[in-house]
Amino acid sequence: MVNITINGNAIQVPSGTTVLRAAEQAGITIPTLCDHPDLHPFGGCRLCVVEVQGARLPMASCTLPVNEGMVVTTESPALTKSRRTILELLMSNYYDSGYKDGQKETTQFMRWVKHYGISVKKAQAPAPRYPVNSDPNPVIWVDMNKCILCTRCVRACAEIQGRFVWSQGGRGFNTRIVAGAETTMLEARCETCGACVAFCPTGALDNRLSMGAGKPSTVVTTTCAYCGVGCQIDLNVKDNHIIRVTSNPDASVNGMAMCVKGRYGYDYVHHPERLSKPQVRRYLLKGEPKPKASAGANPGENSDPLWDWVETDWDTALRITAEKIAQARDQHGADSVGVLTSAKCTNEVNYLMNKFTRQVVGTNNIDHCARL
Numbered sequence: 001m002v003n004i005t006i007n008g009n010a011i012q013v014p015s016g017t018t019v020l021r022a023a024e025q026a027g028i029t030i031p032t033l034c035d036h037p038d039l040h041p042f043g044g045c046r047l048c049v050v051e052v053q054g055a056r057l058p059m060a061s062c063t064l065p066v067n068e069g070m071v072v073t074t075e076s077p078a079l080t081k082s083r084r085t086i087l088e089l090l091m092s093n094y095y096d097s098g099y100k101d102g103q104k105e106t107t108q109f110m111r112w113v114k115h116y117g118i119s120v121k122k123a124q125a126p127a128p129r130y131p132v133n134s135d136p137n138p139v140i141w142v143d144m145n146k147c148i149l150c151t152r153c154v155r156a157c158a159e160i161q162g163r164f165v166w167s168q169g170g171r172g173f174n175t176r177i178v179a180g181a182e183t184t185m186l187e188a189r190c191e192t193c194g195a196c197v198a199f200c201p202t203g204a205l206d207n208r209l210s211m212g213a214g215k216p217s218t219v220v221t222t223t224c225a226y227c228g229v230g231c232q233i234d235l236n237v238k239d240n241h242i243i244r245v246t247s248n249p250d251a252s253v254n255g256m257a258m259c260v261k262g263r264y265g266y267d268y269v270h271h272p273e274r275l276s277k278p279q280v281r282r283y284l285l286k287g288e289p290k291p292k293a294s295a296g297a298n299p300g301e302n303s304d305p306l307w308d309w310v311e312t313d314w315d316t317a318l319r320i321t322a323e324k325i326a327q328a329r330d331q332h333g334a335d336s337v338g339v340l341t342s343a344k345c346t347n348e349v350n351y352l353m354n355k356f357t358r359q360v361v362g363t364n365n366i367d368h369c370a371r372l
């Protein structure tokens with residue numbers, strides 16, 4: 001353990017901890033942009049500079065390891081001036097085209113810009129340098145006029161998703177973030193997982209499906225229903241509609257990572273054809289015999305109105321299902337019944353279906369879709 005002092009507070013942290021993480025543990029906030037706890041430190045933006053007793057110049061706390069007896073100051077008039085200058089320099093390369101219909105920016109970058117009292121109108125670049133919406137990716141919006149070269153997208157894609165889509169191209173003032181050898185994201189083997197969007201602190205990378213949707217009125221943490229991994233996801237809800245899905249670094253299973261289905265496959269929730277109530281064939285509801293299919297009809301097709309699907313309540317649907325399974329078992333034997341479960345179900349549900357199939361129905365005919 002190493003003893004250090006930050007803003008007059010004596011703190012003990014394991015050796016190898018950075019000053020930034022030590023300050024966080026002590027509840028002290030240091031402004032950051034290129035840093036993220038899930039990514040390797042980069043030390044590029046310099047917003048996290050702190051004063052260290054005995055050091056000639058302010059130092060970047062996100063890459064500075066603690067030393068025994070270190071005395072650190074995180075706030076001073078000189079540091080405020082430094083951070084303002086850094087933000088103004090970043091703003092001089094930043095251009096917001098206003099395509100979000102005046103929606104107030106809520107990005108990490110804008111929060112610090114406002115915190116240090118910088119006027120966006122005065123400080124931002126006079127004109128865009130790149131085309132807005134420069135990549136045809138169907139769900140990710142790219143506007144490199146808002147990029148501050150923090151490389152969080154580069155590191156997220158490489159370190160979390162392992163796809164290495166993004167890198168830095170050009171030199172000096174022309175340095176820019178490029179996909180592959182300056183091609184499109186998909187041509188550079190992007191899987192559209194959205195990790196780069198989740199880590200981008202400026203909105204240079206954004207969710208195309210959520211553009212202009214505004215702020216959510218509530219955020220609901222839930223479990224993704226697409227597969228058995230059970231990623232935790234945050235549904236951003238407005239007017240009873242999901243407007244975007246975000247990830248949370250504290251999620252125990254997946255942290256900030258998600259796949260394309262969990263992050264972008266949510267429009268089915270509000271689809272008008274989505275089944276949200278149980279349905280049964282009309283003849284079952286009426287207790288009538290199964291109508292005969294007309295000659296030449298395809299399997300499953302029948303013009304008889306008794307063949308129509310009708311909505312019912314869960315108790316009725318489950319009663320009919322149970323009666324039909326019991327009838328098939330009693331008339332044709334247990335092996336006439338087969339059960340298909342789903343990788344979307346939890347382990348507990350699949351365990352219960354296994355018990356139900358083998359012990360209640362009495363057959364080993366059970367399978368599920370995880371081999372897809």
Ligand code: SF4
Nearest residue numbers: 157190191193194196
């Ligand atoms: S969406 Fe995922 S795979 Fe595609 S560039 Fe971003 S992090 Fe990489």
Ligand code: SF4
Nearest residue numbers: 147148150151153200
């Ligand atoms: S696109 Fe976003 S995450 Fe990537 S370097 Fe630019 S500002 Fe950083």
Ligand code: FES
Nearest residue numbers: 034045046048062
């Ligand atoms: S957050 Fe430390 S240099 Fe960017």
